[in-house]
Amino acid sequence: MEFEPNILAFCCQFCAYSAADLAGSMRLQYPPNVRIIRLLCTGKVDPLHLLKPFQEGWDGVFVAGCLEGECYFLHGNLHAKQWVNYTKKLLKEIGIEPERLEMFNMSAAMGTKFADTVREMTERIKKLGPSPLRGTEELKNRRTEEQVTDK
Amino acid sequence: MIVAKRKPLDEIKEMLKPYNKILVLGCGSCVAVCMAGGEKEAGLLSTELQMAFEMDKTLPPSGGTPPGSAKQIDTITILRQCDREYIDEVKDKLVQYDAILSVACGVGVQFTAEVLNGEKVLLPGLNTTFLGATKEPGMWVERCLACGDCILDETGGVCPITMCSKSLMNGPCGGHEKGKCEVDRNRDCGWVLIYERLKKLGKLELIKDIKLPKNYGAVKRPDKIVHEAYQVVGKEEVKK
Ligand code: SF4
Numbered sequence: 001m002e003f004e005p006n007i008l009a010f011c012c013q014f015c016a017y018s019a020a021d022l023a024g025s026m027r028l029q030y031p032p033n034v035r036i037i038r039l040l041c042t043g044k045v046d047p048l049h050l051l052k053p054f055q056e057g058w059d060g061v062f063v064a065g066c067l068e069g070e071c072y073f074l075h076g077n078l079h080a081k082q083w084v085n086y087t088k089k090l091l092k093e094i095g096i097e098p099e100r101l102e103m104f105n106m107s108a109a110m111g112t113k114f115a116d117t118v119r120e121m122t123e124r125i126k127k128l129g130p131s132p133l134r135g136t137e138e139l140k141n142r143r144t145e146e147q148v149t150d151k
Numbered sequence: 152m153i154v155a156k157r158k159p160l161d162e163i164k165e166m167l168k169p170y171n172k173i174l175v176l177g178c179g180s181c182v183a184v185c186m187a188g189g190e191k192e193a194g195l196l197s198t199e200l201q202m203a204f205e206m207d208k209t210l211p212p213s214g215g216t217p218p219g220s221a222k223q224i225d226t227i228t229i230l231r232q233c234d235r236e237y238i239d240e241v242k243d244k245l246v247q248y249d250a251i252l253s254v255a256c257g258v259g260v261q262f263t264a265e266v267l268n269g270e271k272v273l274l275p276g277l278n279t280t281f282l283g284a285t286k287e288p289g290m291w292v293e294r295c296l297a298c299g300d301c302i303l304d305e306t307g308g309v310c311p312i313t314m315c316s317k318s319l320m321n322g323p324c325g326g327h328e329k330g331k332c333e334v335d336r337n338r339d340c341g342w343v344l345i346y347e348r349l350k351k352l353g354k355l356e357l358i359k360d361i362k363l364p365k366n367y368g369a370v371k372r373p374d375k376i377v378h379e380a381y382q383v384v385g386k387e388e389v390k391k
């Protein structure tokens with residue numbers, strides 16, 4: 001069976017989250033590998049938020065915020081960029097490929113860009129393969145619970 | 152405040168190798184401000200360590216090194232590790248671990264070890280670097296070497312011991328060029344800073360005073376200070 005990565009996205013509600021919505025209304029096709037967490041602004045992300053999903057075995061994480069200069073809270077997306085870059089260094093120290101984490105910027109009107117981003121990340125993670133921390137006990141348990149509740 | 156920097160993860164991992172139940176002990180004051188060892192950083196470090204040790208378990212043993220064993224890594228942060236009352240509050244918890252990785256400054260590590268008095272191993276998670284100030288978000292700069300005999304009144308509030316690479320008492324030396332120091336051309340010449348400041352203050356004549364060699368014996372290291380109001384207690388302590 002082909003490897004299907006699990007990707008977590010932290011999306012700002014003013015841009016990427018709306019862009020994801022728009023991608024849906026535009027009936028754009030994109031890989032179903034992403035789960036989205038909505039944020040008031042990407043300025044809320046903290047290195048711990050970015051690291052925890054990897055600890056739980058997620059294969060990739062991305063943060064999507066407003067275009068630079070267009071954050072509703074002025075510098076939120078620039079702070080997020082700083083923390084994403086810092087967390088990449090932490091991942092490298094731990095021994096996980098830093099490419100598994102990325103920051104993107106888009107506006108609410110960019111439904112296509114959102115779909116492209118998901119496609120890009122999915123392709124990238126597929127090439128890298130499953131996260132070295134995938135399949136830890138904790139994750140396996142969580143996945144089974146999810147499957148049970150899904151049914 | 153005391154400014155410190157986290158040690159490289161590999162060095163920390165190496166220190167922790169022999170232990171299985173580990174506590175990352177944060178300090179909520181100086182090192183929280185310089186983003187090295189506060190509650191957030193202690194949490195982040197413990198997560199990093201959990202992940203790194205987990206990785207060692209999943210990776211095939213290479214070059215004869217056995218895969219890492221399961222480790223329990225928890226974290227607690229107290230307000231200050233240089234004050235006994237805060238350590239005492241968590242002492243019961245501390246003694247339950249095989250080793251404590253303190254992410255306070257060197258004072259905090261030593262003092263926590265002193266309070267635990269050999270009961271537990273204390274390890275340093277940070278490299279304590281200097282006494283400094285927050286210049287801008289995420290940037291700290293050294294400003295004082297704790298010489299014990301402050302002369303900032305004579306130098307316009309700029310410390311020559313700290314800001315001059317050679318700690319000269321009378322400067323600048325012949326090595327300064329365009330306001331930069333010969334030791335490192337990216338660094339400001341401390342004595343040019345003093346000159347500029349005195350000029351702004353209208354006290355330029357102060358630079359002409361020849362200062363006598365500094366008494367570096369003003370601090371008898373390791374020094375001790377007893378507040379005058381407590382001096383009776385202090386004497387008792389000396390007798391002990
Ligand atoms: S232990 Fe060190 S870092 Fe913590 S409050 Fe005391 S002096 Fe500051």
Ligand code: SF4
Pocket residue numbers: 294295296297298299300301302303310311312313
């Ligand atoms: S002279 Fe400089 S090193 Fe000495 S106490 Fe003053 S600021 Fe600190």
Ligand code: FES
Pocket residue numbers: 012013014015040041042043065066070071072073074076077
């Ligand atoms: S409001 Fe969108 S990133 Fe700040």
